[in-house]
Amino acid sequence: MSWNRVAVVGAGLIKFGELFEQSFETMAAGAFRAACDAVDHGFDPQSIDAAFVATQRGTLWGQEGISGNTVPTALGLAGIPCTRVENACPSGSDAFRVGAMAVASGVHDIVLVIGVEKMRDKSTEEGLLSRAAAGHPILTRGETAPVLFAPFATRHMYEFGTTREMLASVAVKNHHNGALDPYAHFQSEITVEQALAAPAVCSPLHLLDCCPQTDGAAATILVPAERAHEFTDNPVYVAGFGVATDHPYLHEKTSFVGLDATVLASQRAYTMAGVGPSDIDIAEVHDCFTITEILDIEDLGFVDKGKGGVASLEGETSLTGRIPVNPSGGLLAKGHPIGATGVAQMTECWWQLRGQAEGRQVEIRNGYALQHNVGGRGSGVSVVNILTNRA
Amino acid sequence: MSWNRVAVVGAGLIKFGELFEQSFETMAAGAFRAACDAVDHGFDPQSIDAAFVATQRGTLWGQEGISGNTVPTALGLAGIPCTRVENACPSGSDAFRVGAMAVASGVHDIVLVIGVEKMRDKSTEEGLLSRAAAGHPILTRGETAPVLFAPFATRHMYEFGTTREMLASVAVKNHHNGALDPYAHFQSEITVEQALAAPAVCSPLHLLDCCPQTDGAAATILVPAERAHEFTDNPVYVAGFGVATDHPYLHEKTSFVGLDATVLASQRAYTMAGVGPSDIDIAEVHDCFTITEILDIEDLGFVDKGKGGVASLEGETSLTGRIPVNPSGGLLAKGHPIGATGVAQMTECWWQLRGQAEGRQVEIRNGYALQHNVGGRGSGVSVVNILTNRA
Numbered sequence: 159m160s161w162n163r164v165a166v167v168g169a170g171l172i173k174f175g176e177l178f179e180q181s182f183e184t185m186a187a188g189a190f191r192a193a194c195d196a197v198d199h200g201f202d203p204q205s206i207d208a209a210f211v212a213t214q215r216g217t218l219w220g221q222e223g224i225s226g227n228t229v230p231t232a233l234g235l236a237g238i239p240c241t242r243v244e245n246a247c248p249s250g251s252d253a254f255r256v257g258a259m260a261v262a263s264g265v266h267d268i269v270l271v272i273g274v275e276k277m278r279d280k281s282t283e284e285g286l287l288s289r290a291a292a293g294h295p296i297l298t299r300g301e302t303a304p305v306l307f308a309p310f311a312t313r314h315m316y317e318f319g320t321t322r323e324m325l326a327s328v329a330v331k332n333h334h335n336g337a338l339d340p341y342a343h344f345q346s347e348i349t350v351e352q353a354l355a356a357p358a359v360c361s362p363l364h365l366l367d368c369c370p371q372t373d374g375a376a377a378t379i380l381v382p383a384e385r386a387h388e389f390t391d392n393p394v395y396v397a398g399f400g401v402a403t404d405h406p407y408l409h410e411k412t413s414f415v416g417l418d419a420t421v422l423a424s425q426r427a428y429t430m431a432g433v434g435p436s437d438i439d440i441a442e443v444h445d446c447f448t449i450t451e452i453l454d455i456e457d458l459g460f461v462d463k464g465k466g467g468v469a470s471l472e473g474e475t476s477l478t479g480r481i482p483v484n485p486s487g488g489l490l491a492k493g494h495p496i497g498a499t500g501v502a503q504m505t506e507c508w509w510q511l512r513g514q515a516e517g518r519q520v521e522i523r524n525g526y527a528l529q530h531n532v533g534g535r536g537s538g539v540s541v542v543n544i545l546t547n548r549a
Numbered sequence: 550m551s552w553n554r555v556a557v558v559g560a561g562l563i564k565f566g567e568l569f570e571q572s573f574e575t576m577a578a579g580a581f582r583a584a585c586d587a588v589d590h591g592f593d594p595q596s597i598d599a600a601f602v603a604t605q606r607g608t609l610w611g612q613e614g615i616s617g618n619t620v621p622t623a624l625g626l627a628g629i630p631c632t633r634v635e636n637a638c639p640s641g642s643d644a645f646r647v648g649a650m651a652v653a654s655g656v657h658d659i660v661l662v663i664g665v666e667k668m669r670d671k672s673t674e675e676g677l678l679s680r681a682a683a684g685h686p687i688l689t690r691g692e693t694a695p696v697l698f699a700p701f702a703t704r705h706m707y708e709f710g711t712t713r714e715m716l717a718s719v720a721v722k723n724h725h726n727g728a729l730d731p732y733a734h735f736q737s738e739i740t741v742e743q744a745l746a747a748p749a750v751c752s753p754l755h756l757l758d759c760c761p762q763t764d765g766a767a768a769t770i771l772v773p774a775e776r777a778h779e780f781t782d783n784p785v786y787v788a789g790f791g792v793a794t795d796h797p798y799l800h801e802k803t804s805f806v807g808l809d810a811t812v813l814a815s816q817r818a819y820t821m822a823g824v825g826p827s828d829i830d831i832a833e834v835h836d837c838f839t840i841t842e843i844l845d846i847e848d849l850g851f852v853d854k855g856k857g858g859v860a861s862l863e864g865e866t867s868l869t870g871r872i873p874v875n876p877s878g879g880l881l882a883k884g885h886p887i888g889a890t891g892v893a894q895m896t897e898c899w900w901q902l903r904g905q906a907e908g909r910q911v912e913i914r915n916g917y918a919l920q921h922n923v924g925g926r927g928s929g930v931s932v933v934n935i936l937t938n939r940a
Contacts, residue, residue, distance in 0.1 A: 161655035208792075226636040226643075227929035230794040231801070237813060239792030240930070241643050244633045245617040252617075252632050256647060263653035264552035265821075401599075401630030403621040410622070422628060430656075538618030539631070 162262045163383035164396040166545065168197040169505040171376035174343040174493040176278045180373070182225070183232030186211075186274045189375035189498070190233045193270070193505075197379065198390035203233070206379070208266040209240040212253035212273035212497035229272065239266070247444065247533025248401075248541035249273065250500025254378060255399045255543060261380050273501035274375035277494075303446060304360035304368060306408060306535060311362050311449035313414035317464065322362055324467030325448040326353035329366045331476055332445060332484050336491025338518040341502070343372045343493035367448040372493025376502035394511050397433065397526060397546040400426025406538035415464070419540035420457035420532055427542040428459075433526055435459030438544075440510045440520045441481065442503035443530040445488040451475075454530060455483060458542070482520040485510065496533075503529040504543060511547040522547070553653045555787040556777035557936065559588040559770035560896040565734040565884040567669045568764035573616070574623030577602075577665040580766035580889070581624045584661070584896075588770060589781040594624070597770070599657040600631040603644035603664035603888035620663065630657070638835065638924025639792075639932035640664065641891025645769060646790045646934060652771050664892035665766035668885075694837060695751035695759060697799060697926060702753050702840035704805035708855065713753055715858030716839040717744035720757045722867055723836060723875050727882025729909040732893070734763045734884035758839040763884025767893035785902050788824065788917060788937040791817025797929035806855070810931035811848035811923055818933040819850075824917055826850030829935075831901045831911045832872065832919040833894035836879040842866075845921060846874060849933070873911040876901065887924075894920040895934060902938040913938070 170192025172185055180188070194201045213225040226242030243253035250273035257271040314320045330350055336342035348366060356365035379389075386393035402422035405411065412418070428434055435458060443458065445451035452466035460481045461469045469475060475483035486492045486506040489499060507527035509515045525548045532540040561583025563576055571579070585592045604616040617633030634644035641664035648662035705711045721741055727733035739757060747756035770780075777784035793813035796802065803809070819825055826849060834849065836842035843857035851872045852860040860866060866874035877883045877897040880890060898918035900906045916939045923931040 224635075224637045224797070224925050224929065227794045227925040228797050231796050236794055236796050238794060239814075239817075240636075240794050241647060241792070242635045244615075244635055245631075246615045256632060256651075259654040259656055260647075260650050262656065263650040265650055265653065401632070403618045403627055403629060403631050405622050405627050406615070406619050419628075423630075426630075534615050534618040538615060 162264065164258045164261045164380050165383045165386035165393045166378055166396065166508055167381055167386055167389035167393060168193040168201060168379035169377065169508040170196045171341055171502045171505050172374060173341050174372050174374035174495060177373035178278065182274060182276050185373065185375035186229050186232050186272060189272060189274065189377040193377035193379050198392060199388065201389065203235065206235060206238060206268050206270045208260055209235065209238055209270040209272060210253045210257045211240060211242050212249040212501060213242060213275055214244055214246065214249045214496035215275065225274065245539055247446065247496055248500055248531035248539055249497045251503065251529060251531045251541040251543055252401060254500060254504055255401065255541065257380050258396045258399065261382055267382060269380045270377060271380060271501060272375065272377040273498035275495035275497040276373055277371045278373050304363050307447045307449055308360040308363050309408065310414050310453060314449060314452065315362065317415055318467065320452065320467035322354055323350060324471045325367055326350045327471045328445065328448040328451045329353045329490055331470070332488040332490040335477065335485050335518055336487025339487045339492060342487040342491050343370055344491045363447055363449065369446050369489035369494045372495045374493060374495030374498040374502065376498045376505050378501055378504055392512050394508050394545050394547050397544040398427045398431030399543045400424060400430065401539065401541050402426065403539045404537055406535045416457050417453055417532055417537040417540060419537050420454060420530065423540040423542045424458045427544050431544040433544065437524045437526050438481065438528045439522045439524055439526055440485060440507065441483050441528040441530065442486060442506050443483055444532045445484055445490050446494060451483065451488065458528065458530060477518060477520055485515060485518045485520055500529065500531050500541065507545045511545055553655065554774035555649045555652045555771050556774045556784045557769050557787065557899055558772050558777055558780035558784060559584040559592060560899040561587045562732050562767035562893045562896050563765060564732050565763050565765035565886060569669065573665060573667050576764065576766035577620050577623050577663060580663060580665065580768040584768035584770050589783060590779065592780065594626065597626060597629060597659050597661045599651055600626065600629055600661040600663060601644045601648045602631060602633050603640040603892060604633060604666055605635055605637065605640045605887035606666065616665065636930055638837065638887055639891055639922035639930055640888045642894065642920060642922045642932040642934055643792060645891060645895055646792065646932065648771050649787045649790065652773055658773060660771045661768060662771060662892060663766065663768040664889035666886035666888040667764055668762045669764050695754050698838045698840055699751040699754050700799065701805050701844060705840060705843065706753065708806055709858065711843065711858035713745055714741060715862045716758055717741045718862045719836065719839040719842045720744045720881055723879040723881040726868065726876050726909055727878025730878045730883060733878040733882050734761055735882045754838055754840065760837050760880035760885045763886045765884060765886035765889040765893065767889045767896050769892055769895055783903050785899050785936050785938050788935040789818045789822030790934045791815060791821065792930065792932045793817065794930045795928055797926045807848050808844055808923055808928040808931060810928050811845060811921065814931040814933045815849045818935050822935040824935065828915045828917050829872065829919045830913045830915055830917055831876060831898065832874050832921065833877060833897050834874055834921040835923045836875055836881050837885060842874065842879065849919065849921060868909055868911055876906060876909045876911055891920065891922050891932065898936045902936055
């Protein structure tokens with residue numbers, strides 16, 4: 159595979175949270191402004207020649223279903239080519255990949271990738287759950303997200319001796335990191351005791367094992383690598399990416415101690431980037447639940463299968479650990495506004511590689527950051543993007 | 550702009566209609582099989598290394614919201630990278646463009662672009678309209694599609710003397726063509742008198758001025774141009790494409806006699822392809838309503854602004870006319886399963902350029918075919934793709 163390299167020259171997000179006071183368009187505009195302002199040598203927003211918008215929730219609130227053609231107007235960019243990319247929870251990370259391919263193809267030069275999601279304006283009853291009556295196939299079976307991931311936790315406990323304390327250690331770490339991230343939804347520390355004592359959602363997952371429902375938006379600006387120095391003296395490059403699908407339903411899975419799509423997507427990304435797990439300095443991974451981060455760090459190759467719980471408990475994934483994971487606070491503390499999540503993770507990777515992550519900065523040795531999402535009905539699709547500060 | 554050329558080596562669709570007996574996945578599989586079977590030198594479906602799925606209606610029926618990761622399993626392709634592309638009515642044509650860029654980028658080699666849409670399984674009340682209670686911004690204002698397009702018809706009549714007979718002539722032509730297309734939803738001729746006498750939907754648009762609600766699926770297979778001859782001796786190439794957004798709401802429009810997004814998208818596509826309107830031998834355009842085709846042929850440059858009605862009445866767009874438009878029967882007769890529509894139009898263009906359109910084959914002189922969709926709240930986005938049989 160030979161492709162034209164792509165650089166990320168701007169990235170930014172709005173503070174995640176319950177943003178009842180901001181419209182869908184306001185959130186998008188805020189993230190866009192943040193990304194433009196982050197371009198070191200200054201940036202004319204009108205120079206953008208194409209955009210990709212990630213929004214997952216279609217037609218529930220009204221705007222998202224056709225956000226590809228409503229967002230440009232909100233950004234003052236009406237006229238540009240703009241396309242909505244949706245791929246369940248990895249919508250944002252997949253939009254980033256599609257945007258990178260648009261630049262690499264030679265068709266578009268300066269590409270905006272923006273993720274935006276309204277999660278809180280409607281009650282659960284008015285949102286997805288209201289579709290249950292019309293035969294929504296997940297909800298009529300009670301297959302909400304905690305129900306889809308809990309069996310992975312129980313099986314991981316059974317096979318590898320993973321404990322609720324190990325799960326809790328992931329939540330404690332990510333809330334610690336979130337407390338250092340001014341963009342995080344939750345910015346306060348929690349204790350293991352609090353996590354263990356939290357009410358059960360779907361055993362063994364309790365409230366603090368679960369990510370919140372969060373509103374948010376994030377944006378990145380991509381250009382051909384050979385043009386990067388017009389925009390910055392400190393560019394970050396797309397080293398590689400990989401996507402893999404899997405059978406979407408739980409009854410089709412062959413394993414409940416790992417997510418095959420993540421293994422396959424990461425293998426593809428590592429191959430494209432010409433690196434391996436040991437080259438990664440920092441990873442932003444999909445911790446929709448504590449057990450998911452444990453599966454992720456195993457499936458991405460950071461630790462052996464079955465060792466994710468112990469590694470988390472022993473601090474290997476902390477800010478100063480062997481492989482810092484989710485310095486931003488992750489989905490558990492920063493939040494999970496679906497379409498925005500992957501783009502926000504890329505922004506954190508971009509900051510980390512540029513040494514701009516302030517109180518949560520990790521040590522960059524090899525110059526590689528990895529971003530990961532998994533989603534669908536449990537794990538129907540996984541996306542891995544790898545960034546580097548190596549020219 | 551320099552980019553690696555892309556070839557279309559397979560294309561196919563299922564017969565459009567009210568397909569209550571077929572699931573979403575069954576329709577997708579049918580279209581996929583048709584596209585694979587159409588590859589002249591034979592084709593191993595397992596050689597596909599990435600896919601893009603166009604589906605517009607998110608979360609209403611259950612499957613479509615995450616079709617990017619449910620469709621691969623249905624095709625026997627679980628594992629491949631697969632991404633849903635949504636862009637209102639041009640979802641299928643935009644997925645084609647994104648797929649072409651993925652090939653041109655050098656990242657993916659053999660790419661499936663598939664469009665699939667279930668329109669009929671739920672009643673209107675259970676579908677989009679049920680969202681009105683939750684504040685759906687189109688439906689709470691009564692802005693259904695006929696209401697969005699009728700003002701363009703009345704204004705076109707006022708400024709240019711366009712008549713209901715001229716509108717009817719578009720419906721008569723497209724139903725004539727549809728009667729020659731074994732894949733069309735409607736395969737019977739209609740008369741001008743029938744069109745004029747049909748019940749009003751939103752004056753001056755009557756029932757036969759409106760496209761039906763149709764289920765369907767279509768697929769194309771893209772490869773790098775330099776590999777085309779592995780698959781066929783009769784390849785078709787992507788000559789160019791263009792996308793343009795516009796302010797999405799009617800009150801933001803500056804004209805009601807044309808769609809700015811179509812003008813801009815076609816200029817971009819013509820520039821990329823290095824051709825002009827007079828080079829196009831056949832066009833598949835977005836005739837969601839009869840007035841839309843009249844606007845389209847003006848905005849695409851086939852006739853002067855204001856002359857679309859007269860040109861249609863005088864047969865300039867018939868199968869044997871100066872510029873044959875919608876030989877497949879168009880949305881009016883073939884149907885409009887949203888995500889599938891653009892991909893099906895591309896299939897018709899592919900057949901026409903290869904001389905395989907049987908009873909509806911048009912004369913190919915210059916070797917260029919143009920495909921067009923417009924959508925959103927009236928015309929928030931337009932996509933134009935141009936194919937050629939010129940090496």
